[in-house]
Amino acid sequence: MTVRRGGAPRSEAARIAILEATARQVVERGFAHMTVEGIAADAHVGKQTIYRWWSDKSELVAECMVEGYLLPDLLTVSSTADLRDDLRRALTAQFAFADDPAHASLLRSLIAAATDNAAIADRVRQALSADGLLRRRLDQGVADGDLPPGSPTKTIAEAIAGAFVLRVLLRTPPGNVSDEVERLLDAILGTGIAPAE
Amino acid sequence: MTVRRGGAPRSEAARIAILEATARQVVERGFAHMTVEGIAADAHVGKQTIYRWWSDKSELVAECMVEGYLLPDLLTVSSTADLRDDLRRALTAQFAFADDPAHASLLRSLIAAATDNAAIADRVRQALSADGLLRRRLDQGVADGDLPPGSPTKTIAEAIAGAFVLRVLLRTPPGNVSDEVERLLDAILGTGIAPAE
Amino acid sequence: MTVRRGGAPRSEAARIAILEATARQVVERGFAHMTVEGIAADAHVGKQTIYRWWSDKSELVAECMVEGYLLPDLLTVSSTADLRDDLRRALTAQFAFADDPAHASLLRSLIAAATDNAAIADRVRQALSADGLLRRRLDQGVADGDLPPGSPTKTIAEAIAGAFVLRVLLRTPPGNVSDEVERLLDAILGTGIAPAE
Amino acid sequence: MTVRRGGAPRSEAARIAILEATARQVVERGFAHMTVEGIAADAHVGKQTIYRWWSDKSELVAECMVEGYLLPDLLTVSSTADLRDDLRRALTAQFAFADDPAHASLLRSLIAAATDNAAIADRVRQALSADGLLRRRLDQGVADGDLPPGSPTKTIAEAIAGAFVLRVLLRTPPGNVSDEVERLLDAILGTGIAPAE
DNA sequence: CAATAACCGAGACGGTACGTCTGGTCTTCAG
DNA sequence: CTGAAGACCAGACGTACCGTCTCGGTTATTG
Structure with a gap:
């Protein structure tokens, strides 16, 4: 030493x-x-x-x-029996956070910083995916049979985070958050209707 | 005048x-x-x-x-009868592009620029989603019955773009591209196995 | 050009x-x-x-x-029939100038600057010897027979300037200026009494 | 205490x-x-x-x-019967010292330091006038009748030191040292020819 | 002979100024 | 009026030193 x-x-x-x-x-x-x-x-x-x-x-x-001076974990993933509802709650809170222009601006700043610095990028991902909480809830969903066995939960979690990042980047105007969340859940979990054979 | x-x-x-x-x-x-x-x-x-x-x-x-001096459309979406194969081809090409460190670096620069300027952000999204081509192919998939009716194709296209952006931001090391693409397709299209009832 | x-x-x-x-x-x-x-x-x-x-x-x-923003020519050498009186007037004015502590301080600053920069040094010498006026009066003194033929007038002028610089450098307290001037004139011109054989 | x-x-x-x-x-x-x-x-x-x-x-x-780490006494004044020769020896050595560019540069540094600090200024004067040796030899010259009674020996010593300081400050190029010394002796002691009546 | 006190090398601290680089504006001249 | 060139005011950059303070460690003196 x-x-x-x-x-x-x-x-x-x-x-x-x-x-x-x-x-x-x-x-x-x-x-x-x-x-x-x-x-x-x-x-x-x-x-x-x-x-x-x-x-x-x-x-x-x-x-x-x-050190947590800048960005709290944005997701708090609850764990009820209903996967879709748990995710809905989590994403709604996250989207609502980003609807505050000041927060959106901060997030864009952090994205800009992340382009310079891999550590920041990783921390942003952590914050966006609640440092694994989201993925763990998805794994639970697989275990519960809410998701097909073998579902790539890590990739799903990153797609959710990525969709959020892109929304912030595109400055998508704060529209009807619950509709958007619903569509994202549809995109990720399926529409709830079994795909046509 | x-x-x-x-x-x-x-x-x-x-x-x-x-x-x-x-x-x-x-x-x-x-x-x-x-x-x-x-x-x-x-x-x-x-x-x-x-x-x-x-x-x-x-x-x-x-x-x-x-004016196209910087970023070509990264996606060229083919239109065969097989949706999953069409997307696989498109995403594989896109991921391969980003595996060149110089390209990844350029993309990060453009993301940084996008945090400053909404027009750039929109143009990045366009490039990433082939200016609507991807969404149109997804719509076609809905029409063909490859995707459930009412699937939020716009949101799906953005989730795909977002997943790619996050991958670039995180500097995910160039691993097995075909596996990653497959997982992303699983995440978006489902594993091909109907979810358990 | x-x-x-x-x-x-x-x-x-x-x-x-x-x-x-x-x-x-x-x-x-x-x-x-x-x-x-x-x-x-x-x-x-x-x-x-x-x-x-x-x-x-x-x-x-x-x-x-x-450009003359800093130091005026300190000497104005008159040209009467009496060499010693002309020099007395000139030196008295110069010594009186340096007796103002602010002036002395400025002169020390310029000496410090002159150690860095030859152009400043030369300008200081010019200011101190009235840009040749002093030497010309001494030459006149030789012509008038007030100084021995062949007197090194340039060296005499520099010795006078040097004595003044040293006085400033040593911070010689403002004493009886007319006595000091008289002694300097004695040193340079002789006591007015022919040296003993 | x-x-x-x-x-x-x-x-x-x-x-x-x-x-x-x-x-x-x-x-x-x-x-x-x-x-x-x-x-x-x-x-x-x-x-x-x-x-x-x-x-x-x-x-x-x-x-x-x-403590003598920097500047030795530059003058060593001999004491033969011939005042002019004694001074000639002393000044020639001093001028030769300053003809080395490194020595001249050091002397300018010390002059710069002297503008900041009276103790340094006094020490420089001491070094230049051999801590009184020069003056004592001049006093001896008065006693011997080589200089007029009442000659201001302190002022003469300072004029010599000042001429040397100015020469260093002006970076007078090393010319013919013995000529310069001779002219300085002429300036201080007279040309050796009694001034015209 | 422990406690105390001042020393030592090392180097972090809050600052000031350096000399360079760039941002955005303004001013010239050529076409 | 455009455009190349480049000077202008402004101010941030990253570095170098200033003089002070704080460490761990080392002598001396003192109780």
Whole structure:
């Protein structure tokens, strides 16, 4: 292991102030328009203290997300007997979140950041799929016989997340959320009517 | 109507040089790191000639895409009697395109640009869904009885596009493309086995 | 010759504003403590406009001096029949100037600048020797027989300037100026009494 | 008096390493461009160890000079019966020293330092006038009748030092040293010919 | 001989300024 | 009036140092 060779240890207070300021700046200005200088000023910190520990602003945002300063898990997947209803609840909440223009704007910022930084991308996916909760509920659906055996639950979960991402990217105007959710459920789970033979 | 009051007409040569330079810069540097100054130099054009006709770099990229300098339609959807095979062909080609790291990087740049500019976002969706071709093939599938009547074909097409976008965003390592495509088809079309009652 | 190929010509207004601001900053802060950023702000000018035309702050100060924004000629050498009296008047005025602490401080700043930049050094010498006026009066003194024929008038003028520079450098407290001037004249012109054989 | 209440005594090794490093840095970078951090690194010493004992870099340089790490006494004034010859020897050595560009550069650095710090200025004057040796030889010249009674020997010594300082400042190109020395002696001592009546 | 105190090397900290790069605007001249 | 060229003001970039503070560790003196 690395031996401490003198010097003050890293300041946790500074680290937290910087991450909080970063989160504020992402929300206020967006990823593209926020500046390291602005973060330093907001956090009452020297710029060098930022550059000492992070190489660029996408690293900052990545750590912000990992530490949960930016994006809560958007999905909370309930687990009743009714798979479709559980998913409906979860997706409705997620879509409603994105219908707030400020939230949509934040999400677009994070998508932009994700194009720069794989860690952010992964964290976005985690947030969007409730870090596996969604997939686990789908697996349960397979076990319960609500989904065909062998259903690719991981892929289904990613298709749901992807549909959501694209909706945010396309700025789909907040329409009738429940209709949209229903259509997405139809697309993923089938219309509930067995396909024609 | 606005009366033209003399002077030289807009130079088509300059316009084309600028769009070509923009396309080059997106590929070489990525959307976030390219500069208007760099484009002007690359196109041997004054900065003002750019600012006179476009308000910012996302407008430039948007026009580039519309004019086809940047992204070809990624899907070419065939129309045989077998829906699943038609989709398989289309998606396989699309996934293969994204497996080239340079292409994936370009796509991420365009996603970043799309977060800034709705026109780009829409154009990305168009490219990803072959400007409606995919949806039309799905509609045909409904008509042929390959999909249940009332299937939300638009939503299905967007889920497919979304799954692809998320794959690009997450930098999913190029694995077994045919398996992944198969899983995505399973997710969207069902496993081919009627869900248990 | 170089052909102008377009682009706005250099702004004379900006150039003057920068030189004036530089002069103000030298006086207010001193050469060592003034900043390019401060000058830019004072002159309401972008930093690049400074760096485009000057390589560093000693170049700025040099141009300031050449243009006369900073240091007037300190000597005005009269030309009566009495060499010693002419020099007395000139040196007394110069010493009195340096007795103002602000002036002394400015002179030290310029000496510091001169250690960086030969052009400044030469301009300081010019200012100190009235750009040759002093030497010409000494030559006249030789012609009049007030100085021995063959007297090294250039060296004498430099010794006078050097004595003054050293006085400024040493911060010799403002004492009895007329005594000091008299002693310097004695040193340079002799005590007026022929040396003992 | 202040009572020592325990603790390690000041490290002489560190003090010497710092002064040596300071001297190296003055020579290598010049006073204006050397840094405390560079000195600390060069001396393998913590910055605080410097700031604990010196307030700024001009203090460091001042102590360097007092301790003789930087500038030897440039004059060694011999004391034969011939005043002019004694001075000629001394000045020739001094001028020859300054003809080495590295020495001239060091002297300019010290002049720059002297503009910041009166102690350095005084030490420079001391070095240049051999700490009074020159003046004492001039006094001897008065006693011997080589100079008029009442000659202002202090002022003469300072004029000699000043002429030398100005020569260094002006970067007078190394020309014929013996001629220059001769002219300076003429300027100070007279041409050796009694002035015309 | 433990406790205390001042020292030491190392290096993180909040800052200021550097010199460069780019954004968007404005100004010239050529066509 | 367009377009190439490029100067302009503004301000962020990432780096270098400033002078202070905080570590772990090392001598001395003192109770």
